[in-house]
Amino acid sequence: MTDISYLGASLPDTSDRMLFAVPKKGRLYDQCLGLLANIGIEFNRKPRHDIALVSNLPIALVFLPAADIAAYVAKGNVDLGITGLDIIRESQADGDVAELMRLGFGRCKLQVQAPQADGSLRSSSDLVGKRIVTSFINLTREHFAKLEGVEVEQMSTQVRFVSGSVEAACGLGLADAIVDLVESGDTMRAAGLHAIDTVLDTESVLITNKHARFPELAKTIKQRVEGILTARRYVLCQYNIARDRLETACGIAPGRQAPTVTPLEQDGWVAVSVMVEKSRLADSMDALQEAGATDILVLQIANARA
Template sequence: MSSSSFVNSSLPDTSDRMLFAVPKKGRLYDQCLSLLSNIGIEFNRKPRHDIALATNMPIALVFLPAADIAAYVANGNIDLGITGLDIIRESQTENDVAELMRLGFGKCKLQVQAPAVNTGVASAGDLVGKRIVTSFINLTKEKFAELEGVSVDRMSTQVRFVSGSVEAACGLGLADGIVDLVESGDTMRAAGLHAVDTILETESVLITNKHPRFPKLAGVIKQRVEGLLTARKYVLCQYNIARENLEAACRVAPGRQAPTVTTLEQDGWVAVSVMVEKKMLNDTMDKLQEAGAIDLLVLQIANARA
Protein backbone atom coordinates (compact mmCIF):
# COMPACT_ATOMS: atom_id res chain seq x y z
CA MET A 1 0.00 0.00 0.00
CA SER A 2 1.40 3.42 -0.91
CA SER A 3 0.61 6.80 0.61
CA SER A 4 -1.88 7.38 -2.19
CA SER A 5 -3.95 4.51 -0.77
CA PHE A 6 -5.15 6.88 1.93
CA VAL A 7 -6.71 9.14 -0.68
CA ASN A 8 -10.13 8.68 -2.25
CA SER A 9 -12.87 10.96 -3.45
CA SER A 10 -14.10 11.61 0.09
CA LEU A 11 -10.71 12.30 1.68
CA PRO A 12 -8.35 15.27 1.35
CA ASP A 13 -5.39 15.12 -1.04
CA THR A 14 -2.24 14.19 0.93
CA SER A 15 0.16 13.67 -1.97
CA ASP A 16 2.30 16.71 -1.13
CA ARG A 17 2.18 16.27 2.65
CA MET A 18 4.19 14.26 5.14
CA LEU A 19 1.98 11.54 6.64
CA PHE A 20 2.28 11.52 10.42
CA ALA A 21 0.48 8.66 12.18
CA VAL A 22 -0.72 8.84 15.77
CA PRO A 23 -2.88 6.40 17.77
CA LYS A 24 -6.59 6.96 17.16
CA LYS A 25 -7.53 5.81 20.68
CA GLY A 26 -6.12 3.99 23.70
CA ARG A 27 -3.56 4.79 26.33
CA LEU A 28 -1.36 6.98 24.09
CA TYR A 29 -4.06 9.01 22.33
CA ASP A 30 -4.54 11.96 24.71
CA GLN A 31 -0.82 12.35 25.35
CA CYS A 32 -0.13 12.36 21.62
CA LEU A 33 -2.70 15.11 21.07
CA SER A 34 -1.06 17.16 23.83
CA LEU A 35 2.33 16.64 22.21
CA LEU A 36 1.08 17.75 18.80
CA SER A 37 -0.38 20.91 20.33
CA ASN A 38 2.78 21.72 22.25
CA ILE A 39 5.02 21.39 19.20
CA GLY A 40 2.79 23.73 17.21
CA ILE A 41 0.98 21.38 14.81
CA GLU A 42 -2.47 22.92 14.31
CA PHE A 43 -5.30 20.90 12.80
CA ASN A 44 -9.05 20.30 12.86
CA ARG A 45 -10.21 16.69 12.87
CA LYS A 46 -13.74 16.12 11.65
CA PRO A 47 -15.87 13.56 13.50
CA ARG A 48 -15.22 9.99 12.36
CA HIS A 49 -12.45 11.14 10.00
CA ASP A 50 -9.07 9.45 10.38
CA ILE A 51 -7.12 12.00 8.33
CA ALA A 52 -6.69 15.63 9.36
CA LEU A 53 -4.66 18.23 7.46
CA ALA A 54 -2.43 20.51 9.50
CA THR A 55 -3.33 24.13 8.86
CA ASN A 56 0.16 25.56 9.42
CA MET A 57 2.52 22.84 8.12
CA PRO A 58 2.61 20.46 5.11
CA ILE A 59 1.56 17.52 7.29
CA ALA A 60 -1.40 15.16 7.18
CA LEU A 61 -2.17 13.49 10.48
CA VAL A 62 -3.38 9.91 10.10
CA PHE A 63 -5.18 8.39 13.08
CA LEU A 64 -4.56 4.64 13.16
CA PRO A 65 -4.73 1.81 15.68
CA ALA A 66 -1.45 1.95 17.61
CA ALA A 67 -0.83 -1.71 16.78
CA ASP A 68 -0.71 -0.90 13.03
CA ILE A 69 1.50 2.18 13.03
CA ALA A 70 4.90 0.46 13.12
CA ALA A 71 4.01 -1.74 10.14
CA TYR A 72 2.72 1.22 8.11
CA VAL A 73 5.92 3.17 8.79
CA ALA A 74 8.12 0.15 8.02
CA ASN A 75 6.33 -0.41 4.70
CA GLY A 76 6.66 3.23 3.66
CA ASN A 77 2.93 3.97 3.76
CA ILE A 78 3.51 6.47 6.57
CA ASP A 79 6.48 8.82 6.93
CA LEU A 80 6.46 9.46 10.67
CA GLY A 81 4.63 7.86 13.57
CA ILE A 82 4.19 7.56 17.30
CA THR A 83 3.60 4.16 18.84
CA GLY A 84 4.79 2.01 21.72
CA LEU A 85 8.16 0.28 21.83
CA ASP A 86 6.26 -2.91 22.67
CA ILE A 87 4.33 -2.66 19.41
CA ILE A 88 7.50 -2.14 17.38
CA ARG A 89 9.07 -5.24 18.93
CA GLU A 90 5.89 -7.31 18.67
CA SER A 91 5.38 -6.41 15.01
CA GLN A 92 9.05 -7.30 14.42
CA THR A 93 9.67 -4.05 12.53
CA GLU A 94 12.57 -2.72 14.61
CA ASN A 95 14.99 -3.38 11.73
CA ASP A 96 12.74 -1.61 9.21
CA VAL A 97 12.06 1.66 11.04
CA ALA A 98 14.36 4.35 12.40
CA GLU A 99 13.76 5.24 16.03
CA LEU A 100 14.12 9.02 16.30
CA MET A 101 13.58 9.31 20.06
CA ARG A 102 11.85 7.99 23.14
CA LEU A 103 9.06 10.30 24.24
CA GLY A 104 8.88 9.59 27.97
CA PHE A 105 5.14 8.93 28.20
CA GLY A 106 3.08 5.76 28.01
CA LYS A 107 5.61 3.96 30.18
CA CYS A 108 4.68 0.47 31.31
CA LYS A 109 6.07 -3.07 31.47
CA LEU A 110 5.30 -6.16 29.45
CA GLN A 111 5.23 -8.78 32.17
CA VAL A 112 4.68 -12.47 32.70
CA GLN A 113 1.95 -12.76 35.34
CA ALA A 114 0.68 -15.82 37.21
CA PRO A 115 -1.85 -16.51 39.98
CA ALA A 116 -0.44 -15.22 43.25
CA VAL A 117 -1.55 -18.13 45.47
CA ASN A 118 -1.61 -21.91 45.41
CA THR A 119 0.24 -22.37 42.11
CA GLY A 120 3.92 -22.53 43.05
CA VAL A 121 4.80 -20.23 40.15
CA ALA A 122 7.61 -17.94 41.26
CA SER A 123 9.34 -17.31 37.92
CA ALA A 124 8.61 -17.46 34.20
CA GLY A 125 10.57 -20.71 34.08
CA ASP A 126 7.89 -22.35 36.21
CA LEU A 127 5.43 -21.79 33.34
CA VAL A 128 7.50 -23.59 30.72
CA GLY A 129 5.37 -26.25 29.03
CA LYS A 130 2.16 -24.74 30.35
CA ARG A 131 -0.61 -22.55 28.88
CA ILE A 132 0.02 -18.84 28.31
CA VAL A 133 -2.56 -16.34 27.07
CA THR A 134 -1.50 -13.00 25.58
CA SER A 135 -2.04 -10.44 22.84
CA PHE A 136 1.77 -10.30 22.38
CA ILE A 137 2.23 -13.61 20.60
CA ASN A 138 5.66 -12.99 19.07
CA LEU A 139 7.35 -11.56 22.16
CA THR A 140 5.83 -14.27 24.35
CA LYS A 141 6.95 -17.07 22.07
CA GLU A 142 10.45 -15.62 21.89
CA LYS A 143 10.60 -15.43 25.69
CA PHE A 144 9.50 -19.00 26.32
CA ALA A 145 11.54 -20.43 23.45
CA GLU A 146 14.56 -18.80 25.08
CA LEU A 147 13.64 -20.29 28.45
CA GLU A 148 13.28 -23.74 26.87
CA GLY A 149 16.47 -23.35 24.86
CA VAL A 150 14.76 -24.32 21.60
CA SER A 151 13.43 -22.62 18.48
CA VAL A 152 9.92 -21.18 18.54
CA ASP A 153 8.53 -23.97 16.38
CA ARG A 154 9.83 -26.63 18.79
CA MET A 155 8.75 -25.11 22.11
CA SER A 156 6.39 -27.03 24.36
CA THR A 157 4.78 -23.99 25.98
CA GLN A 158 1.31 -23.33 24.57
CA VAL A 159 0.83 -19.67 23.66
CA ARG A 160 -2.70 -18.59 22.76
CA PHE A 161 -3.79 -15.20 21.42
CA VAL A 162 -6.59 -13.14 22.96
CA SER A 163 -7.27 -9.50 22.11
CA GLY A 164 -8.61 -8.23 25.44
CA SER A 165 -9.30 -8.96 29.11
CA VAL A 166 -6.12 -11.03 29.23
CA GLU A 167 -6.02 -10.80 33.03
CA ALA A 168 -9.22 -12.87 33.30
CA ALA A 169 -7.75 -15.93 31.52
CA CYS A 170 -6.26 -17.60 34.60
CA GLY A 171 -9.39 -17.12 36.69
CA LEU A 172 -11.49 -18.64 33.93
CA GLY A 173 -9.24 -21.68 33.70
CA LEU A 174 -8.01 -20.82 30.21
CA ALA A 175 -4.35 -20.34 31.15
CA ASP A 176 -1.70 -21.01 33.75
CA GLY A 177 -0.13 -17.59 33.15
CA ILE A 178 -0.46 -14.51 31.01
CA VAL A 179 1.75 -11.92 29.32
CA ASP A 180 0.35 -8.38 29.23
CA LEU A 181 1.19 -4.71 29.65
CA VAL A 182 1.21 -3.51 33.26
CA GLU A 183 1.20 0.15 34.30
CA SER A 184 0.27 0.39 37.99
CA GLY A 185 -0.42 -3.31 38.55
CA ASP A 186 -3.81 -2.64 40.15
CA THR A 187 -5.74 -4.58 37.49
CA MET A 188 -3.47 -7.59 37.86
CA ARG A 189 -3.67 -7.60 41.64
CA ALA A 190 -7.45 -7.35 41.45
CA ALA A 191 -7.41 -10.46 39.25
CA GLY A 192 -5.26 -12.30 41.82
CA LEU A 193 -2.09 -12.18 39.70
CA HIS A 194 1.50 -11.21 40.42
CA ALA A 195 4.51 -10.52 38.20
CA VAL A 196 7.05 -13.31 37.80
CA ASP A 197 9.14 -11.74 35.03
CA THR A 198 9.45 -8.61 32.90
CA ILE A 199 9.95 -9.12 29.18
CA LEU A 200 10.19 -5.46 28.16
CA GLU A 201 10.03 -1.96 29.63
CA THR A 202 8.21 0.12 27.07
CA GLU A 203 7.21 3.71 26.33
CA SER A 204 6.05 5.77 23.37
CA VAL A 205 8.53 6.23 20.53
CA LEU A 206 8.80 8.60 17.58
CA ILE A 207 9.72 6.57 14.50
CA THR A 208 10.27 7.22 10.81
CA ASN A 209 10.63 5.24 7.64
CA LYS A 210 14.29 4.51 6.83
CA HIS A 211 13.83 6.27 3.47
CA PRO A 212 11.65 9.26 4.43
CA ARG A 213 10.08 11.41 1.71
CA PHE A 214 10.40 14.56 3.83
CA PRO A 215 13.66 14.21 5.83
CA LYS A 216 13.98 17.96 6.51
CA LEU A 217 10.44 18.22 7.89
CA ALA A 218 10.94 15.08 9.97
CA GLY A 219 14.05 16.73 11.39
CA VAL A 220 12.05 19.83 12.31
CA ILE A 221 9.49 17.72 14.18
CA LYS A 222 12.26 15.88 16.01
CA GLN A 223 13.88 19.18 17.07
CA ARG A 224 10.57 20.52 18.35
CA VAL A 225 9.90 17.39 20.36
CA GLU A 226 13.42 17.42 21.79
CA GLY A 227 12.91 21.02 22.87
CA LEU A 228 9.61 20.21 24.53
CA LEU A 229 11.04 17.22 26.40
CA THR A 230 14.01 19.30 27.56
CA ALA A 231 11.64 21.98 28.86
CA ARG A 232 9.69 19.35 30.78
CA LYS A 233 12.85 17.90 32.30
CA TYR A 234 14.59 21.12 33.38
CA VAL A 235 13.89 24.41 35.15
CA LEU A 236 15.96 27.59 34.98
CA CYS A 237 17.66 28.44 38.27
CA GLN A 238 18.97 31.96 38.81
CA TYR A 239 21.06 33.22 41.71
CA ASN A 240 23.64 35.78 42.79
CA ILE A 241 26.99 34.78 44.25
CA ALA A 242 30.38 36.23 45.12
CA ARG A 243 32.82 35.53 42.29
CA GLU A 244 35.19 33.80 44.69
CA ASN A 245 32.47 31.17 45.32
CA LEU A 246 31.45 30.78 41.66
CA GLU A 247 33.61 27.74 40.91
CA ALA A 248 32.15 25.77 43.82
CA ALA A 249 28.60 26.69 42.78
CA CYS A 250 29.25 25.63 39.19
CA ARG A 251 30.39 22.24 40.41
CA VAL A 252 27.03 21.88 42.16
CA ALA A 253 25.01 22.97 39.08
CA PRO A 254 27.06 22.75 35.90
CA GLY A 255 24.00 22.99 33.63
CA ARG A 256 23.54 21.15 30.34
CA GLN A 257 26.57 22.85 28.79
CA ALA A 258 27.68 25.63 31.15
CA PRO A 259 26.06 28.28 33.36
CA THR A 260 25.48 31.80 32.03
CA VAL A 261 27.42 34.27 34.20
CA THR A 262 26.81 38.04 34.23
CA THR A 263 28.79 40.63 36.19
CA LEU A 264 26.72 42.63 38.70
CA GLU A 265 27.11 46.31 39.55
CA GLN A 266 28.21 45.25 43.03
CA ASP A 267 31.94 44.68 42.90
CA GLY A 268 33.00 41.03 43.15
CA TRP A 269 29.49 39.60 42.55
CA VAL A 270 27.94 37.81 39.58
CA ALA A 271 24.49 36.64 38.54
CA VAL A 272 24.16 33.06 37.30
CA SER A 273 21.50 31.34 35.19
CA VAL A 274 21.66 27.58 34.89
CA MET A 275 19.40 24.72 33.82
CA VAL A 276 18.74 22.20 36.58
CA GLU A 277 16.90 18.89 36.37
CA LYS A 278 13.53 19.15 38.12
CA LYS A 279 14.04 15.94 40.06
CA MET A 280 17.29 17.33 41.52
CA LEU A 281 16.05 20.88 42.12
CA ASN A 282 15.62 20.96 45.91
CA ASP A 283 18.92 19.23 46.65
CA THR A 284 20.68 21.49 44.16
CA MET A 285 19.25 24.65 45.73
CA ASP A 286 20.33 23.47 49.20
CA LYS A 287 23.87 22.89 47.97
CA LEU A 288 23.99 26.21 46.11
CA GLN A 289 23.06 28.03 49.30
CA GLU A 290 25.80 26.16 51.13
CA ALA A 291 28.22 27.32 48.43
CA GLY A 292 27.20 30.95 49.03
CA ALA A 293 24.41 31.57 46.53
CA ILE A 294 21.70 34.07 47.47
CA ASP A 295 18.50 35.41 45.88
CA LEU A 296 17.74 32.04 44.29
CA LEU A 297 14.87 32.01 41.79
CA VAL A 298 13.36 29.13 39.83
CA LEU A 299 11.63 29.72 36.49
CA GLN A 300 9.65 27.24 34.41
CA ILE A 301 10.90 26.66 30.85
CA ALA A 302 8.17 26.72 28.22
CA ASN A 303 10.39 25.37 25.45
CA ALA A 304 14.06 24.88 24.71
CA ARG A 305 16.48 24.14 21.90
CA ALA A 306 19.97 22.72 22.18
Protein backbone atom coordinates in the same frame (compact mmCIF):
# COMPACT_ATOMS: atom_id res chain seq x y z
CA MET B 1 1.95 9.01 -4.10
CA THR B 2 1.74 6.98 -0.90
CA ASP B 3 -1.38 4.76 -0.82
CA ILE B 4 -3.76 5.77 1.96
CA SER B 5 -6.86 4.23 0.38
CA TYR B 6 -7.38 2.15 3.52
CA LEU B 7 -8.74 5.31 5.18
CA GLY B 8 -11.83 5.52 2.96
CA ALA B 9 -13.07 7.06 -0.26
CA SER B 10 -13.38 10.82 0.26
CA LEU B 11 -9.84 11.84 1.04
CA PRO B 12 -7.95 15.12 0.52
CA ASP B 13 -4.94 15.15 -1.79
CA THR B 14 -1.84 14.38 0.30
CA SER B 15 0.68 13.83 -2.49
CA ASP B 16 2.75 16.83 -1.38
CA ARG B 17 2.41 16.21 2.36
CA MET B 18 4.25 14.08 4.87
CA LEU B 19 1.92 11.50 6.42
CA PHE B 20 2.24 11.46 10.21
CA ALA B 21 0.39 8.64 12.01
CA VAL B 22 -0.81 9.08 15.59
CA PRO B 23 -3.01 6.83 17.75
CA LYS B 24 -6.72 7.46 17.17
CA LYS B 25 -7.69 6.46 20.73
CA GLY B 26 -6.38 4.64 23.77
CA ARG B 27 -3.69 5.34 26.34
CA LEU B 28 -1.44 7.37 24.01
CA TYR B 29 -4.08 9.47 22.24
CA ASP B 30 -4.45 12.44 24.63
CA GLN B 31 -0.71 12.68 25.26
CA CYS B 32 0.00 12.68 21.53
CA LEU B 33 -2.50 15.49 20.96
CA GLY B 34 -0.84 17.53 23.70
CA LEU B 35 2.58 16.94 22.14
CA LEU B 36 1.34 17.99 18.68
CA ALA B 37 -0.02 21.23 20.14
CA ASN B 38 3.24 21.94 21.95
CA ILE B 39 5.34 21.54 18.81
CA GLY B 40 3.15 23.94 16.85
CA ILE B 41 1.18 21.54 14.66
CA GLU B 42 -2.18 23.17 13.91
CA PHE B 43 -5.06 21.14 12.53
CA ASN B 44 -8.80 20.63 12.67
CA ARG B 45 -9.98 17.05 12.76
CA LYS B 46 -13.56 16.63 11.61
CA PRO B 47 -15.77 14.17 13.54
CA ARG B 48 -15.29 10.56 12.43
CA HIS B 49 -12.50 11.53 10.03
CA ASP B 50 -9.21 9.67 10.36
CA ILE B 51 -7.13 12.18 8.41
CA ALA B 52 -6.56 15.89 9.06
CA LEU B 53 -4.50 18.40 7.11
CA VAL B 54 -2.09 20.50 9.13
CA SER B 55 -2.63 24.17 8.33
CA ASN B 56 0.87 25.51 9.00
CA LEU B 57 3.11 22.67 7.74
CA PRO B 58 2.98 20.31 4.73
CA ILE B 59 1.78 17.43 6.92
CA ALA B 60 -1.34 15.25 6.95
CA LEU B 61 -2.13 13.61 10.29
CA VAL B 62 -3.43 10.06 9.97
CA PHE B 63 -5.28 8.65 12.99
CA LEU B 64 -4.78 4.89 13.25
CA PRO B 65 -5.00 2.20 15.92
CA ALA B 66 -1.71 2.29 17.82
CA ALA B 67 -1.27 -1.43 17.15
CA ASP B 68 -1.18 -0.78 13.36
CA ILE B 69 1.14 2.24 13.22
CA ALA B 70 4.48 0.42 13.25
CA ALA B 71 3.39 -1.81 10.36
CA TYR B 72 2.17 1.15 8.27
CA VAL B 73 5.41 3.05 8.86
CA ALA B 74 7.46 -0.05 8.02
CA LYS B 75 5.60 -0.56 4.74
CA GLY B 76 5.88 3.11 3.76
CA ASN B 77 2.12 3.80 3.91
CA VAL B 78 2.96 6.65 6.29
CA ASP B 79 6.24 8.49 6.75
CA LEU B 80 6.28 9.19 10.49
CA GLY B 81 4.45 7.78 13.47
CA ILE B 82 4.06 7.64 17.23
CA THR B 83 3.36 4.31 18.89
CA GLY B 84 4.56 2.16 21.77
CA LEU B 85 7.90 0.38 21.80
CA ASP B 86 5.95 -2.79 22.63
CA ILE B 87 3.99 -2.44 19.38
CA ILE B 88 7.18 -2.00 17.34
CA ARG B 89 8.77 -5.09 18.87
CA GLU B 90 5.58 -7.16 18.63
CA SER B 91 4.98 -6.28 14.97
CA GLN B 92 8.63 -7.21 14.27
CA ALA B 93 9.05 -3.97 12.34
CA ASP B 94 12.41 -3.10 13.92
CA GLY B 95 14.36 -3.69 10.73
CA ASP B 96 12.13 -1.51 8.57
CA VAL B 97 11.64 1.55 10.78
CA ALA B 98 14.10 3.99 12.30
CA GLU B 99 13.55 4.98 15.91
CA LEU B 100 13.99 8.75 16.06
CA MET B 101 13.51 9.17 19.81
CA ARG B 102 11.81 7.92 22.95
CA LEU B 103 9.09 10.32 24.07
CA GLY B 104 8.92 9.65 27.80
CA PHE B 105 5.16 9.14 28.09
CA GLY B 106 2.98 6.03 27.93
CA ARG B 107 5.47 4.18 30.10
CA CYS B 108 4.47 0.74 31.30
CA LYS B 109 5.82 -2.81 31.50
CA LEU B 110 5.05 -5.93 29.53
CA GLN B 111 5.04 -8.45 32.35
CA VAL B 112 4.54 -12.11 33.06
CA GLN B 113 1.71 -12.33 35.59
CA ALA B 114 0.87 -15.48 37.55
CA PRO B 115 -1.80 -16.32 40.15
CA GLN B 116 -0.80 -15.09 43.59
CA ALA B 117 -2.31 -18.23 45.12
CA ASP B 118 0.18 -20.47 43.31
CA GLY B 119 3.39 -20.14 45.30
CA SER B 120 5.27 -22.46 42.93
CA LEU B 121 5.32 -19.83 40.16
CA ARG B 122 8.06 -17.36 41.08
CA SER B 123 9.74 -16.65 37.73
CA SER B 124 9.27 -17.24 34.02
CA SER B 125 11.39 -20.37 34.29
CA ASP B 126 8.68 -21.97 36.43
CA LEU B 127 6.26 -21.61 33.50
CA VAL B 128 8.29 -23.49 30.91
CA GLY B 129 6.03 -26.12 29.34
CA LYS B 130 2.87 -24.53 30.75
CA ARG B 131 0.02 -22.50 29.17
CA ILE B 132 0.44 -18.76 28.56
CA VAL B 133 -2.25 -16.42 27.23
CA THR B 134 -1.36 -13.00 25.75
CA SER B 135 -2.10 -10.47 23.02
CA PHE B 136 1.68 -10.08 22.53
CA ILE B 137 2.22 -13.48 21.04
CA ASN B 138 5.54 -12.81 19.23
CA LEU B 139 7.29 -11.20 22.21
CA THR B 140 5.98 -13.90 24.53
CA ARG B 141 7.15 -16.74 22.30
CA GLU B 142 10.58 -15.13 21.94
CA HIS B 143 10.79 -14.71 25.73
CA PHE B 144 10.02 -18.34 26.51
CA ALA B 145 11.99 -19.77 23.58
CA LYS B 146 15.05 -17.96 24.96
CA LEU B 147 14.40 -19.46 28.40
CA GLU B 148 14.18 -22.93 26.91
CA GLY B 149 17.24 -22.34 24.72
CA VAL B 150 15.43 -23.44 21.55
CA GLU B 151 13.88 -21.94 18.44
CA VAL B 152 10.30 -20.71 18.74
CA GLU B 153 9.04 -23.65 16.67
CA GLN B 154 10.63 -26.12 19.09
CA MET B 155 9.49 -24.63 22.41
CA SER B 156 7.33 -26.67 24.75
CA THR B 157 5.60 -23.68 26.36
CA GLN B 158 2.10 -23.21 24.93
CA VAL B 159 1.39 -19.59 23.97
CA ARG B 160 -2.15 -18.69 22.90
CA PHE B 161 -3.45 -15.39 21.56
CA VAL B 162 -6.40 -13.47 23.00
CA SER B 163 -7.27 -9.91 22.04
CA GLY B 164 -8.76 -8.60 25.28
CA SER B 165 -9.47 -9.27 28.97
CA VAL B 166 -6.23 -11.21 29.20
CA GLU B 167 -6.23 -10.95 32.98
CA ALA B 168 -9.31 -13.20 33.19
CA ALA B 169 -7.61 -16.17 31.49
CA CYS B 170 -6.14 -17.74 34.63
CA GLY B 171 -9.34 -17.44 36.62
CA LEU B 172 -11.28 -19.09 33.78
CA GLY B 173 -8.84 -21.98 33.59
CA LEU B 174 -7.51 -21.06 30.16
CA ALA B 175 -3.94 -20.42 31.22
CA ASP B 176 -1.37 -20.94 33.97
CA ALA B 177 -0.13 -17.35 33.52
CA ILE B 178 -0.48 -14.37 31.23
CA VAL B 179 1.74 -11.76 29.57
CA ASP B 180 0.23 -8.28 29.36
CA LEU B 181 0.94 -4.56 29.67
CA VAL B 182 0.87 -3.26 33.24
CA GLU B 183 0.76 0.37 34.35
CA SER B 184 -0.40 0.61 37.97
CA GLY B 185 -1.01 -3.12 38.45
CA ASP B 186 -4.46 -2.56 39.99
CA THR B 187 -6.28 -4.61 37.34
CA MET B 188 -3.91 -7.53 37.78
CA ARG B 189 -4.18 -7.49 41.55
CA ALA B 190 -7.96 -7.41 41.31
CA ALA B 191 -7.73 -10.55 39.17
CA GLY B 192 -5.54 -12.26 41.77
CA LEU B 193 -2.34 -11.95 39.73
CA HIS B 194 1.14 -10.64 40.47
CA ALA B 195 4.22 -9.94 38.38
CA ILE B 196 6.94 -12.59 38.32
CA ASP B 197 8.99 -11.25 35.40
CA THR B 198 9.27 -8.31 32.99
CA VAL B 199 9.53 -8.99 29.28
CA LEU B 200 9.92 -5.36 28.16
CA ASP B 201 9.94 -1.82 29.57
CA THR B 202 8.02 0.23 27.05
CA GLU B 203 7.08 3.84 26.29
CA SER B 204 5.94 5.89 23.32
CA VAL B 205 8.40 6.26 20.44
CA LEU B 206 8.68 8.55 17.41
CA ILE B 207 9.52 6.41 14.38
CA THR B 208 10.03 6.97 10.66
CA ASN B 209 10.24 4.84 7.57
CA LYS B 210 13.89 4.36 6.60
CA HIS B 211 13.08 5.71 3.14
CA ALA B 212 10.68 8.48 4.21
CA ARG B 213 9.81 11.02 1.52
CA PHE B 214 10.39 14.12 3.66
CA PRO B 215 13.59 13.61 5.69
CA GLU B 216 14.14 17.32 6.38
CA LEU B 217 10.59 17.77 7.68
CA ALA B 218 10.98 14.68 9.84
CA LYS B 219 14.18 16.23 11.22
CA THR B 220 12.29 19.45 12.01
CA ILE B 221 9.60 17.51 13.90
CA LYS B 222 12.27 15.64 15.85
CA GLN B 223 14.01 18.89 16.83
CA ARG B 224 10.75 20.41 18.00
CA VAL B 225 9.93 17.36 20.08
CA GLU B 226 13.42 17.37 21.59
CA GLY B 227 12.86 20.98 22.65
CA ILE B 228 9.62 20.10 24.44
CA LEU B 229 11.12 17.06 26.16
CA THR B 230 14.10 19.12 27.33
CA ALA B 231 11.75 21.75 28.73
CA ARG B 232 9.86 19.05 30.64
CA ARG B 233 13.06 17.67 32.10
CA TYR B 234 14.73 20.93 33.19
CA VAL B 235 13.99 24.18 35.02
CA LEU B 236 15.98 27.41 34.91
CA CYS B 237 17.67 28.17 38.22
CA GLN B 238 18.96 31.70 38.88
CA TYR B 239 20.99 32.85 41.88
CA ASN B 240 23.58 35.36 43.08
CA ILE B 241 26.91 34.31 44.57
CA ALA B 242 30.32 35.72 45.47
CA ARG B 243 32.75 35.23 42.62
CA ASP B 244 35.25 33.40 44.82
CA ARG B 245 32.57 30.74 45.46
CA LEU B 246 31.47 30.46 41.82
CA GLU B 247 33.56 27.38 41.05
CA THR B 248 31.97 25.48 43.93
CA ALA B 249 28.49 26.52 42.84
CA CYS B 250 29.12 25.49 39.23
CA GLY B 251 30.24 22.09 40.45
CA ILE B 252 26.87 21.68 42.15
CA ALA B 253 24.82 22.79 39.14
CA PRO B 254 26.95 22.66 35.97
CA GLY B 255 24.00 22.93 33.58
CA ARG B 256 23.59 21.16 30.24
CA GLN B 257 26.61 22.93 28.74
CA ALA B 258 27.70 25.66 31.14
CA PRO B 259 26.07 28.27 33.40
CA THR B 260 25.56 31.84 32.21
CA VAL B 261 27.48 34.20 34.51
CA THR B 262 26.83 37.97 34.66
CA PRO B 263 28.69 40.49 36.88
CA LEU B 264 26.57 42.37 39.42
CA GLU B 265 26.92 46.02 40.40
CA GLN B 266 28.12 44.80 43.80
CA ASP B 267 31.87 44.17 43.58
CA GLY B 268 32.90 40.53 43.77
CA TRP B 269 29.41 39.17 43.07
CA VAL B 270 27.88 37.52 40.00
CA ALA B 271 24.44 36.40 38.87
CA VAL B 272 24.15 32.84 37.52
CA SER B 273 21.51 31.26 35.28
CA VAL B 274 21.69 27.51 34.83
CA MET B 275 19.47 24.65 33.68
CA VAL B 276 18.90 22.07 36.41
CA GLU B 277 17.18 18.70 36.09
CA LYS B 278 13.86 18.71 37.92
CA SER B 279 14.71 15.43 39.61
CA ARG B 280 17.79 17.03 41.22
CA LEU B 281 16.35 20.48 41.87
CA ALA B 282 15.68 20.29 45.62
CA ASP B 283 19.12 18.81 46.39
CA SER B 284 20.82 21.35 44.12
CA MET B 285 19.07 24.28 45.79
CA ASP B 286 20.09 23.00 49.24
CA ALA B 287 23.70 22.62 48.16
CA LEU B 288 23.79 26.03 46.45
CA GLN B 289 22.50 27.73 49.58
CA GLU B 290 25.13 25.94 51.66
CA ALA B 291 27.76 27.17 49.17
CA GLY B 292 26.68 30.79 49.75
CA ALA B 293 24.20 31.39 46.94
CA THR B 294 21.43 33.92 47.62
CA ASP B 295 18.21 35.00 45.92
CA ILE B 296 17.76 31.54 44.41
CA LEU B 297 14.88 31.52 41.92
CA VAL B 298 13.39 28.71 39.83
CA LEU B 299 11.62 29.39 36.52
CA GLN B 300 9.71 26.93 34.35
CA ILE B 301 10.93 26.42 30.77
CA ALA B 302 8.25 26.37 28.08
CA ASN B 303 10.57 25.21 25.27
CA ALA B 304 14.28 24.74 24.64
CA ARG B 305 16.76 24.08 21.87
CA ALA B 306 20.30 22.81 22.13
